[in-house]
Amino acid sequence: MEKVFGIDIGNAKTEIAYRENGEIEFVRQPSVISHLPRTPESTDMGTDQIIENLYDNLTVHISSPAIKRNGDYYVGKKAMQHDGIKTNMMISLGGKSTHDLPLITSLSLVAAKALKDSYNKGESLEKSIDVNLKLATAIPSSEYSKQSAKNLEDRFNGKHLVTLYIGEEHVLVTIKIEHCKVTEEGRTAMLAFLDSENDILKDFINGYKDKDKSIPRETKDFKNARTLHVDIGDGTSEFVVIEGVNPVQGLSKGKRLGVGHASDLAISLLKDQINISDKFTRQQLQEWLKRKNEKGQLARDLMKEATFGQAQTILEEIQLSYQELASSDVDYIFVHGGGSITFRPDLEEELKIFAENNRFKIVWIPKKYATTMNSRGTFHLANLIFNKN
Ligand SMILES: Nc1ncnc2c1ncn2[C@@H]1O[C@H](COP(=O)(O)OP(=O)(O)OP(=O)(O)O)[C@@H](O)[C@H]1O
Numbered sequence: 319m320e321k322v323f324g325i326d327i328g329n330a331k332t333e334i335a336y337r338e339n340g341e342i343e344f345v346r347q348p349s350v351i352s353h354l355p356r357t358p359e360s361t362d363m364g365t366d367q368i369i370e371n372l373y374d375n376l377t378v379h380i381s382s383p384a385i386k387r388n389g390d391y392y393v394g395k396k397a398m399q400h401d402g403i404k405t406n407m408m409i410s411l412g413g414k415s416t417h418d419l420p421l422i423t424s425l426s427l428v429a430a431k432a433l434k435d436s437y438n439k440g441e442s443l444e445k446s447i448d449v450n451l452k453l454a455t456a457i458p459s460s461e462y463s464k465q466s467a468k469n470l471e472d473r474f475n476g477k478h479l480v481t482l483y484i485g486e487e488h489v490l491v492t493i494k495i496e497h498c499k500v501t502e503e504g505r506t507a508m509l510a511f512l513d514s515e516n517d518i519l520k521d522f523i524n525g526y527k528d529k530d531k532s533i534p535r536e537t538k539d540f541k542n543a544r545t546l547h548v549d550i551g552d553g554t555s556e557f558v559v560i561e562g563v564n565p566v567q568g569l570s571k572g573k574r575l576g577v578g579h580a581s582d583l584a585i586s587l588l589k590d591q592i593n594i595s596d597k598f599t600r601q602q603l604q605e606w607l608k609r610k611n612e613k614g615q616l617a618r619d620l621m622k623e624a625t626f627g628q629a630q631t632i633l634e635e636i637q638l639s640y641q642e643l644a645s646s647d648v649d650y651i652f653v654h655g656g657g658s659i660t661f662r663p664d665l666e667e668e669l670k671i672f673a674e675n676n677r678f679k680i681v682w683i684p685k686k687y688a689t690t691m692n693s694r695g696t697f698h699l700a701n702l703i704f705n706k707n
């Protein structure tokens with residue numbers, strides 16, 4: 319089968335975007351893998367049930383010249399729940415183009431999507447599936463260079479073998495990547511913005527309409543704007559000056575700031591208070607935060623404390639970026655990424671005051687769009703490049 323995908327390789331989650339029945343759809347899993355010393359025992363669930371829950375139970379064998387360690391892996395949520403040694407992207411700067419993890423998570427999701435499609439079409443399990451894929455993805459502007467982009471393109475291009483373990487059965491998915499385009503995350507965010515429905519400006523318009531009647535009301539009004547993008551992720555926050563859709567060379571930086579750092583602090587506070595395993599991951603904390611029990615409440619209290627401090631540091635970094643990176647010369651600061659949701663209550667008001675004092679405006683991307691800007695942008699780019707019809 320032929321596929322066109324956009325992929326966001328995030329520290330927190332890997333997300334693939336594709337078109338189905340005319341709509342853009344997303345599949346995501348936590349960016350966590352666990353290498354397995356031996357093939358795990360098969361479960362005795364029925365095939366229907368396994369396929370239904372495939373993304374949350376990814377158990378794969380990967381063989382690819384692009385990765386350092388071929389073998390069996392749990393990927394995503396399954397890896398997170400596993401008791402063994404887990405690898406996540408380690409809140410690192412500059413590792414997305416070289417690390418094994420982005421390829422392993424991306425290829426596993428692609429294989430699972432192909433298998434689901436094939437199964438749902440034919441209602442039987444094929445022994446092998448061939449996928450011809452064209453994809454676009456992005457690395458942070460602070461990591462981006464022509465060379466690092468090309469390295470990642472070269473690693474994605476070519477043939478990768480992913481075997482999915484489906485109970486007793488094995489399905490071999492051969493993924494041939496014919497074209498891979500690697501760009502930078504600021505560009506993809508702006509492409510996604512310009513390609514969005516105008517309701518992406520809902521918060522912006524509601525926030526400013528009473529003070530300024532002449533504010534832009536459509537995304538296309540921003541197509542030549544000079545903007546500073548603040549993408550608050552899990553492990554890194556990116557600050558990028560963008561003219562139209564083009565990041566300005568040299569005017570970007572990545573900082574080790576984000577939800578993951580607040581989570582790390584919350585985890586160490588949690589460790590001081592109750593007994594938890596040394597292997598407790600940031601992603602596990604995310605699960606705890608959703609729980610409606612005493613532990614969930616404690617986690618939420620500690621996370622609140624940690625979040626406040628991280629938000630202050632991010633605010634200072636935005637102010638510094640506005641002054642130094644953007645030479646105080648942009649009309650808008652765009653704020654997005656998962657951290658724009660987490661830190662909004664602690665960040666928005668002060669940032670708006672700073673903006674008002676300095677005569678520029680804040681475009682806070684609504685929650686609905688905040689975490690998918692990069693995957694939507696990469697998918698849009700993939701279509702611009704590969705589907706020229
Ligand atoms: N409603 C939400 N949906 C998704 N993530 C959220 C939400 N609210 C807060 N978050 C947090 O945002 C973070 C994910 O942000 P994002 O998806 O931008 O990160 P990423 O792209 O995976 O990481 P990075 O940009 O650092 O590589 C997670 O830590 C998550 O806990």
Ligand SMILES: [Mg+2]
Pocket residue numbers: 327328329549551552655692
């Ligand atoms: Mg991101």
